[in-house]
Amino acid sequence: MASLHDVARLAGVSKSTVSRVMNDEYGVKEATKVKVRRAVEQCGYVVNQVAKDLKSNKTNLIGIIVPRVTSNAVSQGVDGLSRVFEESGKQVLLANSCQQAGKELQYLELFNQKRVEGIVMFATHIDDELVKAIKRSGAPVVLIGQDGSSHNIPSVIHDDYRVGYCAAEQLHQAGCRNVGFLGVQSDDIAVDQMRFEGFCKALNYLGLPVPAFHTQGQFSIDSGREEMAQLLRDNNKPDGVFCATDRIAIGAIQAIAAAGLAPGKDIKVIGVGNDEMASVVSPGLSTFDYAFEPAGSNAAKMLLEIIEQGRSQVAKLVLGFDWVQRKSC
């Protein structure tokens, strides 16, 4: 591939002159410009950004780490992120950890070697190792989905505690008196712990008994269906179920219907996220609309501020949600 040097030789000028022409710098004779441009055309010269990056010590690169792309939260978040970054002329390096723990740490390291200017991480959990790796990172890190602000890591999260609280209120208002929670693995603070805590708090406040159950499944329809079916088999018959995600809730609805009961009548169901599927399932799933795309764009803005100003005004951004009432509750 042709370099500045090749172009210079072809045009019969020096590298410096070619560089000046390429960068539209002031002070090059028109005739020289023409010669250079012709030479560029002739050998199909494309500027080598790697060399420029090295020289300028600036890459315009942002690293993004995701557990997978096929999830509403992630894909909408990435759309939000990439829009903002590309508006500011940043390019995006994407790393997919495929949910393998430890991979994130490797990518953090790789990104630093590539001299990214900042990193956005969709976190599924936080542990000491991860916190240490983030502290060690030369490039600033912003977290999406889990709260790292107590470790002084800027984070964009959803109001998971309050969503749990509201879910309990909605179930109570719908007449439920015996409710439970279909959660996920307990090291997911945001999706399992916070939502459950808020849920329990509200129940307590409303004078309802503690949750009849708190299962720990996967993030899938199948998992929700199995968990719910198992509960019904165990004759643990609630009149309301709060599910950590919409997918789980849809599985629950299927299991309830399969057991000959009426979801939304015999057993109320509430999810979280407002996945497009929630509007399509029958009965329509009552859920909380989460701002996934804004989570991405806000995280991007925070990161840009940190990169440009050295620090961010906001240490933690908590996004609200909206109650979306349908037939399931």
Added chain:
Amino acid sequence: MASLHDVARLAGVSKSTVSRVMNDEYGVKEATKVKVRRAVEQCGYVVNQVAKDLKSNKTNLIGIIVPRVTSNAVSQGVDGLSRVFEESGKQVLLANSCQQAGKELQYLELFNQKRVEGIVMFATHIDDELVKAIKRSGAPVVLIGQDGSSHNIPSVIHDDYRVGYCAAEQLHQAGCRNVGFLGVQSDDIAVDQMRFEGFCKALNYLGLPVPAFHTQGQFSIDSGREEMAQLLRDNNKPDGVFCATDRIAIGAIQAIAAAGLAPGKDIKVIGVGNDEMASVVSPGLSTFDYAFEPAGSNAAKMLLEIIEQGRSQVAKLVLGFDWVQRKSC
């Protein structure tokens, strides 16, 4: 940020020696290694991959261009791509054109400046400008979703013609005699043209009349619903509808139900893709299961082959599909 030079000074050795230690090269005294490692630790040295890339003239970078991430085809495809690339030690630069035509061309150029080793592009259409830009690209390009093989661009596509053909057969077999197609904009060869052509071909072969309609909407539930509602209002009452995508089909089902008709009985509906929503909607949507994730992983493998061998054995990979029968047809 510390460089080799800093480490060398701190350890009291030369840059060459530090480089040797960092790369585990043979022939460094143990004591020296220890000194160097301590110095590395002390100043938190992280290798500068930009400099390495420049020197070695190799970036291990792959560019990916998508119209958006929030789509089943894209998000699953990206998951497939990134898995394969990361197994081969490649990193992924992601560019989101946000469906703005022309953006793809810019990214093609940017990627070449960044010296990516190859590019995967999720194409929504193909025109001369795009073909020219791809030809001009120094890095090899593989297309996903549209057939560029007639321009000698390696492509991974789905069997869109045959899916249209099969859809007609299924509708015919279900007893339909007056059918139509809910498509998308006509410059989308794969999703609109090919599927429609196959559809027409089969109708002709089966001795059915030509399609009663061929609308051109968007890739969304809302669009499908509106198109279908309009058709019903126009008293254009078919007994079967083939939809270019599952989302459109779900919209159609909603419109049919809203008109007081029974989707799957009065009017059969078929989609394409096997979106998770298809299993959730009521009645269940009969559709064709498309291999989106394999599209990504196969495109990645093709690109790697081109990068490593200089050329690919396969010029075009056509992925099959499976009929998924549910209640809507």
Added chain:
DNA sequence: TTGAAAGCGGTACCAA
């Protein structure tokens, strides 16, 4: 208006 040369942070060859 143009060119020569140094330097960004590495690697690799040759000499010591």
Added chain:
DNA sequence: TTGGTACCGCTTTCAA
């Protein structure tokens, strides 16, 4: 076993 040096492709003084 180690150090000196040239070079990857570009930018940026400084001098001509």
